[in-house]
Amino acid sequence: MNIHEYQAKQLLAQYGVNVPYEIPAKSLAEVHPAAEKIAASGSAKIVVKSQIHAGGRGKGTFKSGFQGGVKVTSSVDEAVSVAEQMLGQTLVTKQTGADGRRVQTLLLAAGAKIKKEFYLAVLLNRETSRPLIMASTEGGMDIEEVAEKHPEKICKETIDPAVGIMPYQARKVAAALGLKGDLFNAGVKLITGVYNTWWECDASMVELNPLAIVELADGKETVMALDAKISLDDNALYRHKNIMEMRDLNEEAPLEIEASKFNLNYIKLDGSIACLVNGAGLAMATMDIIQHFGGNPANFLDVGGGASKEQVTAAFKIILSDPNVKGIMVNIFGGIMDCNVIATGIVAAVKETHLNIPLVVRLEGNNVAAGKKTLAESGVAIINGDSMADAAQKIVKAVAR
Amino acid sequence: MSILVKSNTKVLVQGITGSFGAKHAQLSIDYGTAIVAGVTPGKGGQFFEHGVKKVPIYDTVAEAVKQSGATASAVFVPPPFAADAILEGADAGLDLVVAITEGIPVRDMVRVKRALQGNTKTRLIGPNCPGIVTPGEGKDSHGGCRIGIAPGYIHKKGNIGVVSRSGTLTYEAVWQLTSRGVGQSTCVGIGGDPVNGTSHLDVIKLFNADPETTGIIMIGEIGGSAEEEAAEWIKQHCKKPVAGFIAGATAPPGRRMGHAGAIVSGGKGTAAAKIAAFKDAGIGIAVTPSEMADTLLKMM
Numbered sequence: 001m002n003i004h005e006y007q008a009k010q011l012l013a014q015y016g017v018n019v020p021y022e023i024p025a026k027s028l029a030e031v032h033p034a035a036e037k038i039a040a041s042g043s044a045k046i047v048v049k050s051q052i053h054a055g056g057r058g059k060g061t062f063k064s065g066f067q068g069g070v071k072v073t074s075s076v077d078e079a080v081s082v083a084e085q086m087l088g089q090t091l092v093t094k095q096t097g098a099d100g101r102r103v104q105t106l107l108l109a110a111g112a113k114i115k116k117e118f119y120l121a122v123l124l125n126r127e128t129s130r131p132l133i134m135a136s137t138e139g140g141m142d143i144e145e146v147a148e149k150h151p152e153k154i155c156k157e158t159i160d161p162a163v164g165i166m167p168y169q170a171r172k173v174a175a176a177l178g179l180k181g182d183l184f185n186a187g188v189k190l191i192t193g194v195y196n197t198w199w200e201c202d203a204s205m206v207e208l209n210p211l212a213i214v215e216l217a218d219g220k221e222t223v224m225a226l227d228a229k230i231s232l233d234d235n236a237l238y239r240h241k242n243i244m245e246m247r248d249l250n251e252e253a254p255l256e257i258e259a260s261k262f263n264l265n266y267i268k269l270d271g272s273i274a275c276l277v278n279g280a281g282l283a284m285a286t287m288d289i290i291q292h293f294g295g296n297p298a299n300f301l302d303v304g305g306g307a308s309k310e311q312v313t314a315a316f317k318i319i320l321s322d323p324n325v326k327g328i329m330v331n332i333f334g335g336i337m338d339c340n341v342i343a344t345g346i347v348a349a350v351k352e353t354h355l356n357i358p359l360v361v362r363l364e365g366n367n368v369a370a371g372k373k374t375l376a377e378s379g380v381a382i383i384n385g386d387s388m389a390d391a392a393q394k395i396v397k398a399v400a401r
Numbered sequence: 402m403s404i405l406v407k408s409n410t411k412v413l414v415q416g417i418t419g420s421f422g423a424k425h426a427q428l429s430i431d432y433g434t435a436i437v438a439g440v441t442p443g444k445g446g447q448f449f450e451h452g453v454k455k456v457p458i459y460d461t462v463a464e465a466v467k468q469s470g471a472t473a474s475a476v477f478v479p480p481p482f483a484a485d486a487i488l489e490g491a492d493a494g495l496d497l498v499v500a501i502t503e504g505i506p507v508r509d510m511v512r513v514k515r516a517l518q519g520n521t522k523t524r525l526i527g528p529n530c531p532g533i534v535t536p537g538e539g540k541d542s543h544g545g546c547r548i549g550i551a552p553g554y555i556h557k558k559g560n561i562g563v564v565s566r567s568g569t570l571t572y573e574a575v576w577q578l579t580s581r582g583v584g585q586s587t588c589v590g591i592g593g594d595p596v597n598g599t600s601h602l603d604v605i606k607l608f609n610a611d612p613e614t615t616g617i618i619m620i621g622e623i624g625g626s627a628e629e630e631a632a633e634w635i636k637q638h639c640k641k642p643v644a645g646f647i648a649g650a651t652a653p654p655g656r657r658m659g660h661a662g663a664i665v666s667g668g669k670g671t672a673a674a675k676i677a678a679f680k681d682a683g684i685g686i687a688v689t690p691s692e693m694a695d696t697l698l699k700m701m
Contacts, residue, residue, distance in 0.1 A: 235504045297651055
């Protein structure tokens with residue numbers, strides 16, 4: 001699960017990480033008082049930041065034509081005027097896709113005088129199955145690019161899960177970033193806090209880009225998380241009620257939300273051939289084989305181990321709600337699951353949804369003969385696939401007509 | 402011969418009284434697996450009954466091992482308690498713990514893996530896996546050892562080793578082999594999670610050393626680098642032909658495709674990279690899942 005920048009910073013602040021003075025605003029009515037508070041705190045600049053679960057906001061463009069999802073303003077009036085152009089509008093960035101994302105929350109932040117930008121992240125290293133702190137002096141940039149062109153500028157520190165983060169490790173990272181004096185100690189506290197956020201919140205990734213050295217109003221310098229991105233381990237949400245409440249349905253595809261209500265694992269893509277499969281690996285392979293034979297998969301859909309009549313019907317309805325879908329491939333390997341039960345469910349779903357696009361069904365496994373008989377005698381148009389390859393070729397052909 | 406489990410391996414089931422554990426304990430018993438004990442805290446002294454079989458239930462794995470002589474466990478415990486169940490199995494000195502549970506938090510598995518580091522007695526397979534099957538000699542391969550949730554009847558006793566992150570893709574490969582009259586030595590599902598107890602390479606090393614395994618099918622998917630690691634070793638050391646399939650070439654980056662570990666992150670873990678590693682290692686590549694068995698058989 002992803003959360004917004006302002007929520008990520010709220011979590012980080014709880015673990016002692018220095019973040020800017022900032023206030024979220026969910027309506028224009030909230031913008032003015034927020035901007036006033038920030039101005040009153042002594043900040044010369046008020047930064048207005050669109051909150052969406054995607055990066056590239058600064059360089060993005062609103063569908064209305066307004067440029068930039070992050071704006072630095074010099075007055076309350078300017079902040080309000082900019083907010084009016086952002087709230088409720090759709091922002092398109094390199095990461096949102098052409099459809100963009102509707103901005104429903106803004107984050108108003110005290111503008112900081114940035115002296116230097118770094119990159120800091122905590123994630124799981126899959127090769128060692130241990131937490132990894134990654135830090136780089138090249139902040140504000142695409143870290144993958146840095147990793148490719150300047151790997152020597154990335155510091156990596158592995159945490160032993162049996163020991164937890166030791167102060168000397170945070171000091172190693174602070175030193176790698178070139179922090180000195182008071183900044184060194186402030187950095188150690190911040191790095192430790194970022195790691196603790198990751199561990200305690202069951203995060204998949206905590207990313208600060210940039211982490212920055214900023215100059216405060218009194219001329220002193222400190223380190224601060226200017227931007228933050230946190231994604232959480234879905235499997236652990238059950239033990240983080242406060243984080244579960246941060247879920248923003250506006251950021252999830254409506255069909256995916258609908259599918260989760262039926263315990264269907266569904267991911268919308270943008271092709272024209274839908275698939276319905278049991279098992280995640282087989283579902284991925286089904287998407288792949290559709291493309292292999294020249295088609296374009298419309299979705300990933302894993303009905304899991306128990307595809308009841310209700311679930312199959314719900315799955316069909318969700319699939320058919322996608323206007324791009326011109327054909328469906330059902331691919332089921334009935335292990336414990338009875339193929340005839342699936343077949344009965346498919347026939348019911350076809351009838352209930354008045355299906356009028358090509359449907360190819362490939363069944364294999366437990367009681368497959370009875371299942372195929374049910375489909376053949378159903379009275380509805382169902383094309384039989386003899387193998388996965390055969391089924392994929394047939395649906396691609398049927399849709400192309 | 403097989404690897405890891407034999408027809409007579411004694412198996413206990415942690416979570417035998419839950420509906421999922423109970424159902425698959427019944428199916429394993431029907432298959433001929435020696436299910437000798439169950440463990441559900443608080444239900445020690447009761448029995449799990451299936452047909453004429455009466456399986457004693459214990460409060461702890463240690464007690465179950467002491468009384469039944471079980472050396473392997475199937476963990477069918479819900480996610481919040483599964484990591485604990487795994488470590489309890491290791492603490493009781495089991496040879497093998499097969500964790501079926503899907504949904505264990507990553508942090509819990511990070512701790513489990515760390516706790517098991519250096520433990521040469523207990524091997525963990527999974528979590529989020531379909532389990533392990535060594536087919537038997539009876540009808541529909543009955544008489545073998547089935548730990549987990551795989552359909553027993555698709556198997557056939559023979560000489561091909563199968564190792565996979567995906568359950569249903571394993572069944573596809575196994576069924577293709579069986580349909581061609583080619584049997585399997587052992588089929589191992591290592592599971593779809595990002596942190597697991599046993600990797601592709603761990604299993605392939607065992608297959609390589611098993612005199613009865615003459616060929617290997619390896620099924621992978623996007624996310625992580627386990628397939629690349631295995632491919633590199635196979636290139637240098639594997640004496641037996643290996644064919645493989647990688648799922649997820651069409652998966653969009655940054656999305657978890659069902660399995661918690663099936664995600665392309667920061668440009669890493671792509672299907673293309675894994676297929677390239679397979680090619681470089683001389684692993685036969687099945688372009689579609691329909692060709693997994695044939696790809697291997699052509700190499701043999």
